[in-house]
Amino acid sequence: CEALLFTGTLFWSVVVTAITSISNLDKLGTVLPGWLIPEEGTFWYGLIQGYLPVVFLELLMLLVPVILRFVGRHFIRFKTQSEVDNFTFKWHFAYRIANLVIIILKNQIYETIDSIADSPSEALGTIASSIAVSSQFFLNNMIVASGTELTWELAQMPQMILHFVMHKFITVEAKSKRALEKLEEPARFEWGVDVPNFIFALLVAAVYSTIVPLVMGVCALFFYLATKIYTHQVLFVFSQQYESGGMLMYNLNRTVFVICYISITIFGILLSLKKAPIMAPSFFFGMMIITALVDRKIQKKFVRPSVTLALTNARIIDEEN
Template sequence: MAISYAATAALIIFWSIPVAFVGVISNIEGLCQKESWLAWLCTLPPIVVGIIQGILPPVLLAVLMMLLPIVLRLLGRFEGIPTYTGLELSLMTRYFIFQVVHSFLIVTLSSGIMAALPSILSNPSSIAGLLAKYLPQASTFFLTYIILQGLSGVAGGFLNAVGLVLYYVKLSLLASTPRSVYNIKYAPSTIAWGTVFPGVTLLVVITFAYSIISPIINGLACFTFFLFYLLYKYLFLYRYTQPPSADTGGLFFPKALQHVFVGMYVQQICLCALFFLARNNNDKPSTPTCNNGKPSAIPEGALMVVLIVITAGVHMIMNDSFGPLAKALPLSQAHRTFRHPEPSLALEDVDTGSGSKRKETADPGDVSSPIDKKPRVSSSSESDIEHTPESDYDDAIFAHLPDGTEDYGFAHPAVSRPQRIVWIPDDSLGLGREEVQANKDAGVKATTQNARMDEGGKVDVTGPPVDLLKF
């Protein structure tokens, strides 16, 4: 893990090199006039120069941003994370750190320092007051960023132009079997939580950081999040699904809360610095290069220090109280939560070894806290299970799922699930029907139902697979 996160830190640091190269390309016209070894670029036709500095940089930047999650997922695999959900949780943390550093901290510091740099060079003693004056100017960029995400980001989510293009690309390149055609056309999409959450929580961090320095960002952020609410409500109702392989039991939410606390810390530290850097100019008139007054907001800065300590204390208490419960529930609550959420439904009608049936009804008043150190002692459930035959025990604990399917646990689908029916497209020559008959003679289930191939070899489906409900 240490090596993996060290590689992530190095990636965050050195990722600015290709991003800076993209920025250089966007100003190639001015660069070729200043640098002699690039003068040949000025001899290119204006259309070519316009394409190089107008179209190429956004495309390269988009490709870089698409490659970043892939690289971060590879680092998670290098760490040894075995599950898909574990990789997404790891990606969420790494991608959020990258977003905060590159999209927030670097932009904020570069905007404030570059604006104050001329005055600092002319009068170095006024650095404190100048930084307090110029650092909030970075809020203009983030006001634009919030509005851009709320308008273009939400519009792009509704339009889904990339998904539309990929749909036709997949149909032309990957639609070779009936199942692949059906999955491309009708299978609902899944959402990559590891990349969705960091983008949203970054907006929360930016809003918290500038909510006091530039209060107008609060209204813009409310408008943006309302648009995101409409977008994701539509997506989760009509486009996205949550397969069992992507279910984490809500573990993304605690991580998102940790990201919100990052925004609170950034806000309070920034305000604390601004208060301590503020200067009183009543002693002598201030000039653009001279601001040497006395500190004027020491009490406010001290109060911000107290607030930071209080916030850190609440954060620690919350993590100590709910952190263990996010990973596992205590054994005292296992019989209440595993397949029987309601206390009155705990292990009913379990056959004992003598053939009689016992029915346990939980006492409503005997409810223990999820964080009780001492497990609650049940009157009969434990003894009943110990003397229950194996088949009855399995029925009581590993019963059928609510949708009627079997709970196979961690068994491989190839050895535990029913055999899939071979789905072959029908054709005008009858080759598909002949292949189906050959499979049936060999004891393999096959069908041509709802699938057909035309004379050009293009496969199309008119309905779902016949074995869809079994899987």
């Protein structure tokens, strides 16, 4: 099943390309009435054209964790909820990475392939150019995440809509006691749904920090607002139904360090493209060594001991600290 999901990421480009093509106002103008499409060159045309692909893609991505949870529960049949969350987290983030790569390379994929065969250095330049060209999409993506998605989370709109329908149209008396009790159950923090969004924002910030710093600024705003909103949700809204013993944090730690290595590599490549023969290798090897040492220290001091630490002892240590 995991092999099938991996294959799906390879063919995900077809879906993403179709979404971005459908969300083109020029193509929509051939289907929709003319009065619905703003005049080309106007403010509204540029605004809608910029955000429409982002909104369509994010709506599509809402289905990914739902499908992954279904696969984990009913096909792979994981025995614990933490295993389902871990599975959802891993593959949800994988499809997020696929989005990033596809959107960056989709406009210049053939040029990149030709450049790799003829001149690897030219291929790196083509990829760097593609990253810069795609910055507007990811800037809009993070603006939508900072505004619409976080507001949606804070408002708990699905629960509000469900309660509204229940009380206004179905009536409470028509539902069973079990259904009413389920309606009153508190929401929980969806690890496989929410955390990949945070890591994706970190990845976008790392990729564009040296190319388009404005994107990193919007990502910082996203994290600031997300910290406020999710702190509120955890304190007053969410109620976790299980303890994973910290198992999920191991993957999160590893993912963050992978992003650090990726950002160092990208910046090193950019320095080499800027013809900095001394600075590029100095930065690359220096930062790689420092990051690897920090990674090793965390693995040695925290990760390995915690794997064999009993949950009761871990809880006591957390309370003491």
